[in-house]
Amino acid sequence: MANIAVARIKREFKEVVKSEEVAKCHIKVELVDDSFTSLRGEILGPPDTPYEGGTFILDIRIPETYPFNPPKVQFLTKIWHPNISSVTGAICLDILKDQWAAAMTLRTVLLSLQALLAAPEPDDPQDAVVARQYKETSDIFSQTARHWASNYASAPHREPVMDDKVAQLKNMGFDEHKARVALSTHNWDIEQAMENILS
Amino acid sequence: MDNSDEDFVVNVKLSPDRSIELHVDPNWNVRQLKEAIHREKQINISSDEMSVLFQGHALVNTESLKNLDLGNFSFLHVVKSKKPRTGQANEVNIPDASLPIEAYQLSNYFVYCKTKCFRVCPAKLRVRCDACHQGTFVVEQGPNKWSDVLEKEQIGGECQTESCKGKYAEFYFKCTGHQTEEHEGTVPLPLIQRNTSRVECLGCGDVTKEVLVFPCEMGHCICLECFKEFGNVALSHRDFVNTPEYGFTIGCPNKCMNSFLDDAHYFRILGDASYERYQRLATELCILQSGGVLCPSPGCENAFIPDDDINDIRCDHCNNYFCRLCHMQPHQGECSSSATASASQQFTVDPMRSERARWDRAARQKILEISKPCPQCKSPTEKSDGCNHMTCIALDLRSGQKCGFQWCWVCVKEWTRVCQGTHWFPNS
Ligand SMILES: [Zn+2]
Ligand SMILES: [Zn+2]
Ligand SMILES: [Zn+2]
Ligand SMILES: [Zn+2]
Ligand SMILES: [Zn+2]
Ligand SMILES: [Zn+2]
Ligand SMILES: [Zn+2]
Ligand SMILES: [Zn+2]
Numbered sequence: 001m002a003n004i005a006v007a008r009i010k011r012e013f014k015e016v017v018k019s020e021e022v023a024k025c026h027i028k029v030e031l032v033d034d035s036f037t038s039l040r041g042e043i044l045g046p047p048d049t050p051y052e053g054g055t056f057i058l059d060i061r062i063p064e065t066y067p068f069n070p071p072k073v074q075f076l077t078k079i080w081h082p083n084i085s086s087v088t089g090a091i092c093l094d095i096l097k098d099q100w101a102a103a104m105t106l107r108t109v110l111l112s113l114q115a116l117l118a119a120p121e122p123d124d125p126q127d128a129v130v131a132r133q134y135k136e137t138s139d140i141f142s143q144t145a146r147h148w149a150s151n152y153a154s155a156p157h158r159e160p161v162m163d164d165k166v167a168q169l170k171n172m173g174f175d176e177h178k179a180r181v182a183l184s185t186h187n188w189d190i191e192q193a194m195e196n197i198l199s
Numbered sequence: 200m201d202n203s204d205e206d207f208v209v210n211v212k213l214s215p216d217r218s219i220e221l222h223v224d225p226n227w228n229v230r231q232l233k234e235a236i237h238r239e240k241q242i243n244i245s246s247d248e249m250s251v252l253f254q255g256h257a258l259v260n261t262e263s264l265k266n267l268d269l270g271n272f273s274f275l276h277v278v279k280s281k282k283p284r285t286g287q288a289n290e291v292n293i294p295d296a297s298l299p300i301e302a303y304q305l306s307n308y309f310v311y312c313k314t315k316c317f318r319v320c321p322a323k324l325r326v327r328c329d330a331c332h333q334g335t336f337v338v339e340q341g342p343n344k345w346s347d348v349l350e351k352e353q354i355g356g357e358c359q360t361e362s363c364k365g366k367y368a369e370f371y372f373k374c375t376g377h378q379t380e381e382h383e384g385t386v387p388l389p390l391i392q393r394n395t396s397r398v399e400c401l402g403c404g405d406v407t408k409e410v411l412v413f414p415c416e417m418g419h420c421i422c423l424e425c426f427k428e429f430g431n432v433a434l435s436h437r438d439f440v441n442t443p444e445y446g447f448t449i450g451c452p453n454k455c456m457n458s459f460l461d462d463a464h465y466f467r468i469l470g471d472a473s474y475e476r477y478q479r480l481a482t483e484l485c486i487l488q489s490g491g492v493l494c495p496s497p498g499c500e501n502a503f504i505p506d507d508d509i510n511d512i513r514c515d516h517c518n519n520y521f522c523r524l525c526h527m528q529p530h531q532g533e534c535s536s537s538a539t540a541s542a543s544q545q546f547t548v549d550p551m552r553s554e555r556a557r558w559d560r561a562a563r564q565k566i567l568e569i570s571k572p573c574p575q576c577k578s579p580t581e582k583s584d585g586c587n588h589m590t591c592i593a594l595d596l597r598s599g600q601k602c603g604f605q606w607c608w609v610c611v612k613e614w615t616r617v618c619q620g621t622h623w624f625p626n627s
Pocket of ligand 2: 330331333364365
């Protein structure tokens with residue numbers, strides 16, 4: 001990797017490790033190997049959101065042209081959010097694309113992602129299904145997002161009714177994740193969800 | 200050249216079209232030099248009537264050549280003395296330069312050397328007559344700022360060449376990276392500065408010797424290595440834009456307002472291949488502006504002008520097939536460009552990183568405003584303009600005479616030719 005990118009990442013890495021947010025366990029960065037091209041990020045779901053208390057793991061790839069090009073960031077933890085693909089974890093965020101600027105850092109990226117969890121932008125969706133649910137039935141969206149967070153990100157607040165519905169389908173022999181996706185997509189209507197899985 | 204006692208050669212210009220090479224002994228003083236010139240060429244001027252001019256100043260007889268910072272093949276100009284004019288601060292009596300010749304390598308001025316080095320080099324600031332282009336010019340006052348040296352007829356004075364009526368100084372820069380004749384092409388790059396404030400590079404975070412300071416309000420700094428990287432990334436992403444004032448250019452990597460580089464020569468720093476690419480892209484932009492299309496495939500720089508009614512385009516170079524509007528794969532129905540969520544404003548730029556990569560103009564301005572004591576009489580002297588050449592106007596109470604000491608605001612020592620060549624006016 002280009003020297004500039006390595007020098008910069010080493011420096012930033014130290015900064016994040018020492019930062020206040022890390023001290024409060026709000027964000028975290030770890031090296032995956034010692035090449036500084038691949039890192040593992042972690043953000044804590046912000047308070048007063050469906051993601052509260054959850055731990056979300058991110059895959060961070062540093063391009064050779066860093067910091068003049070943004071890092072490639074993706075959620076490894078499954079998440080229900082209008083701007084994050086529930087299938088791939090791909091993120092739709094301007095600063096990770098054309099609004100990237102050289103004074104942005106790993107720290108600001110992680111904080112921006114945390115901010116995105118607190119304030120979704122449904123008009124520029126990455127996941128159209130989630131975005132529609134967010135706009136049309138915001139209660140169901142919040143519960144679904146909380147249900148995903150408790151199941152995939154170890155968030156403390158559970159949604160027992162939804163847990164039950166997933167368990168029902170699972171007991172019928174369906175794959176748990178597929179069942180969850182189908183139920184989430186069909187606003188927790190068990191029959192529609194089953195139809196969807198079987199079709 | 201080094202500081203040894205070996206003979207060296209100077210070019211002595213006797214008239215615009217007559218010059219001789221003269222071997223000189225560094226232990227001579229200026230009077231001995233004048234006698235040598237007189238012997239060598241039997242010119243019509245006696246050594247008493249003779250003025251030897253170097254970089255806008257008449258040399259004083261008692262000065263030692265060793266201390267003049269002449270350098271091998273420096274140009275000296277010989278003229279018959281005009282009537283002595285009193286009260287001209289810059290004309291005479293600039294004593295020896297006690298700084299080593301290497302000091303020029305630490306110049307505050309940088310150029311792109313187009314002729315020999317093909318890179319950014321520290322430069323010596325030089326002055327000559329704008330009418331006859333001879334170095335026989337005595338300035339009334341030093342330059343205060345970049346526009347004084349870059350624009351015509353900013354600094355007045357008097358040309359010492361007999362028949363010349365030149366009234367304005369012309370400034371130019373000599374590359375310190377190679378041995379050079381006087382009239383060679385270098386391009387001044389005012390945004391490049393010696394990193395005296397030890398600012399961290401916006402890109403890599405290192406504190407490098409030189410930085411390019413963007414004209415944005417924050418004054419973001421980038422090292423030349425990172426500038427190269429940044430410029431090349433911007434070229435491959437087509438981040439260059441066409442501006443009415445500065446042409447095809449880029450701004451601060453932090454996407455600051457009003458931060459465009461105002462001279463295409465900065466892009467020479469990117470290297471020959473990239474500079475060519477820059478020129479090609481600038482041409483392609485013209486194609487775009489006249490309704491043409493560029494292939495969006497990375498690395499492919501093909502440009503074409505398709506018919507107005509065609510939206511699905513196949514690149515005849517890389518075979519990429521794309522929608523003219525969204526640059527994605529051709530699709531059915533109306534085109535809608537893809538959208539992205541916008542990050543909450545408060546976290547976009549890392550304030551620490553941005554802050555540490557700043558050339559703080561305001562703070563430097565403050566430093567410039569304070570007063571300093573005259574190195575000779577210790578009277579506090581305030582700087583009124585940008586020029587670093589100070590003449591003490593304090594009155595010596597015992598003698599009733601003006602101190603008159605000429606000193607350098609930067610070095611706080613006697614004014615020398617090295618001062619004049621490397622920091623006559625502040626580059627910030
Ligand atoms: Zn050169
Ligand atoms: Zn002249
Ligand atoms: Zn740098
Ligand atoms: Zn800037
Ligand atoms: Zn192509
Ligand atoms: Zn399209
Ligand atoms: Zn004084
Ligand atoms: Zn000085």
